[in-house]
Amino acid sequence: MITILALGPSVDVTYLVDEFFEGGTFRPTGVYRAAGGKAINAARAAVTMGADVAVVAPLGGASGQFVLDEAVAAGIRLVPVWASADTRTCISISSAASGLLTELYEQPSAITGDELARLHEGADGLLAERPGWFAISGGIPASVPVGGLAALVELAHSHGHPVAVDSHGPPLAAALSARPELLKINRAEAAEALGIEPEADAFDTAERLRALTGGTVVITDGVAGSYAVDEQGRHRAEWSGDFGRYPVGSGDSYLGGLLASLDAGGTLGDSLRLAAGCAAANALVPGAGRFAETDALAIAAEVVVS
Template identity: 35%
Template sequence: MILTVTLNLALDVTYQVPAVDWDGVNRVGAVHRRAGGKGVNVARVLAALGQEVLVTGLAGGPTGRAIEEDLRAARLPSALCAIAADSRTTLAVCETGAASGVRRTALFNEPGPEVTADELTAFVRHYTSLVAAADAVVISGSLPRGVPDGIYATLADLAGVPVIVDADGEPLRHAPKGRPAVVKPNAEELGRAVPGGTPAEGAQALRGQGAEAVVVSLGADGLLAVTGEGTFRARMPYPVVGNPTGAGDALVAGLALGLVEPAPWPDRLRRAAALGAAAVAAPVAGEFDRNVYADVHPKIVIT
């Protein structure tokens, strides 16, 4: 079983519109509302690939109840920990580009609820009980207010099984102290955590601080992986246009599979990069286009 941890769970709302008029009224063509947060998106992709998953995190208020209801409707197993404050909502406005054929997406992310010290302590106990049955753990996303920056390192250290951490800012900077199997920033996140130098140098710095491997998402340019077995690049055959929301989460799902289905790093990276590209072609986070995956996967070049 792969346990996904999302401390800042969300109700993700996606608006699809032909074009955005920032000074006028916009008619929304389609609306999608679903449980979200990076770990939930990872779990959706893993479940679609036939993996046993369990979603955990913090949820509260009416929005938290809507998140739990959607997880049940999606048949995603969950064991959430209750908090008093209301969970957050995120908004993605996806411009379908009917006139030009170009799609763009703007994201609006609320900061999340305030979590008390007692609620966090209860969650850590809850997490410890869940991780005992897990084969791997994915810890990802932003932190709600009141949660210390070092929590991801703490959770990774407590796991006792391989852990992937996908984070930004101070949580990313602290994460290697927990000795996770993989840390997965994108290039901008890595630059903020390790200012100056190349992505390879930044990734090597995080490895030196305790991470076993660092996989850097380079967007349309593919992936860079600095591992104990060497440094690898995955180069994409062509750019995929669409909604990038959740692409990194699909990529992380591919890396998580490499923890429970051991494979050489080139094979892990090819699968992860292909899933990320296929997620861009899907309309909402947590989904991926199987046809795009099948087309891209064999064409990815690993060096």
């Protein structure tokens, strides 16, 4: 089982247009709306790969109700904490002419102290009844104290759960000392956490982060693949196929596939393959975390882990 805390849920809207440029007026050729935010995208990907997933999330207004309805329809058990702020909307615009993607992401909706306490209670309740991984994914609202992420890692540890973290900024840096069992971040986020240049050797960066957490560290690097370090050593995952036009949510899908495999008892190598398969399959279709299981498995079979 996988339990996920989603502090920054959103309504994700993807517009497909023939072309896009600043100052123009455009008629979309396709519109896709889904429950989103990094954590819910990861949850949907894990469900696609057969995992039992529950999410606790702050939701507000009609947009929050949409997220709840869509998540449940996708097979996610979502425990809402109803909040005063409306759930945000994030927009992606995909231009067929240029092949480029333009992204407009609202900041995570503010969470009050009372709402944060109720989120802790919701997570505590799920952790008490569900074995397996606990994951915290996505940006942390500015209204949450910097140490809030570390406190959530410690909450899961108090129940004996392994913890996966995929976040960024000061809350992530503060959470490293709470020693999550799995840290999955991209190359830029890893560099930011250590205060180094993104061009630094990815394995060396992962080793430095592992020295802080004591757990497995996975650094993703877009189409270049991923780098992982655990107690067994270094692992490199690569795929040489054609990448799709819709990468929004591929990092989230990577986390969902990674956790689904680890939760099912997969080795790190097998889990890196499935994670890469989910990420690449996600980019084939518009809408984050909405790929086909068959595509993810077919790509995973071609991923080389060395």
